[in-house]
Amino acid sequence: MSETLPASPANEVLxxxxxxxxxxxGTPLETEVLHGIDLRLNRGELAALIGPSGSGKSTLLNLIGLLDTPSSGELYVLGQATRDSDDEARTHLRNQAIGFVFQFHHLISAFSVLENVLMPLMIRHGKPSHADIDLARGLLDEVGLAQFADKKPTQISGGQQQRVAIARALVTRPPLLLADEPTGNLDTRTAQSVFELFHRINAQFGCAILVVTHDPRLAADCGRTIQLVDGHIVSDAANPPSR
Known part of the structure; x- marks a missing residue:
């Protein structure tokens, strides 16, 4: 795994x-879910976010992914304050800076594996260039699926589909990758292989990766574990080296 860079404004992603x-x-049903969260993530870090159901993990991830806004406090992505940004500005920053991998891969069955990887670039600027296609093929090679580029998602396994989703999340070269229970539907061996892929991506691309997981063994395999309980970060510590 790549060595975490020292904290500095230049290295800080989040x-x-x-x-x-x-x-x-403002209603009788007002409920505060997150209570004064302080958190930093630097380039090159691979961190796990853990906590029981109802602890606020999904809410926190939605805020970090710029899919929602804080009620108070401030959230910075690449040094840019986001709380008062309008929807257009947040959408632009999200598309430029953040990649997403979900428990359900959300691949489009009508398109090939290669076209699914290219989708974020096609949404951004239409027909992909030769350079875009070369980049996507290179990412498929990185995740071990170059030979399946022309297959449909329904023709490959669940673990392979998740690897396609990871390649798709990386095609825009985001400095921050968010993974929400990416191994939740995978067997133990396949889940471990996906985490090995995260380690390789982390080392090769130097992006910060935040993984939400319920699996303590996989969390321990990350460089850092952040534990959220009842809307509070109760621990945030480096894990002992495991490799």
Whole structure:
């Protein structure tokens, strides 16, 4: 795994300062889910976010992914404050800076594996260039699926589909990769192989990776584990080297 770079404004990808999130604000049902979250993530870090159901992990990930906004506090992506940004600005920053991998891969069955990887670039600027196609093929090679480029997603296994989703998330070369229970539907061996892929990506591309997982063994395989309980970060520590 790549060595974590020292904290500095140049290396910082993500910073949360006293971030709170409440729902039903101003009504009798108002509920605060996140309570003053402070968090930093640097380039080259591979961190696990763990916590029981209902601890606020999904809410926190939605904020970090710029899919929602904090009720108070500030969230910075690549040094840019985001809380007061309009939807257009947040969408632009999200598309430029963040890749997403979900528990369900959401591949489009009508398109080939290669076309699925290219999809973020096609959405961004239409017909892919030769350079785009070369990049996508290179990423498929990195995840061990170059020979399946012309197959449809339904013609490959679940673990292979998740690897396609990882390649798709990387095609825009985002400095931050968010993975929400990416191994939740995979067997133990395939889940471990996906985490090995995260390690390789982390080392090769130097992007920061934040993985939400319920599996303590996989969390321990990350360089750092952040534990969220009842909307509070109760621990945030480096894990002993495992490789």
């Amino acid at each position: 910073r949360l300062e006293q971030v709170r999130k409440a729902f039903n604000i």
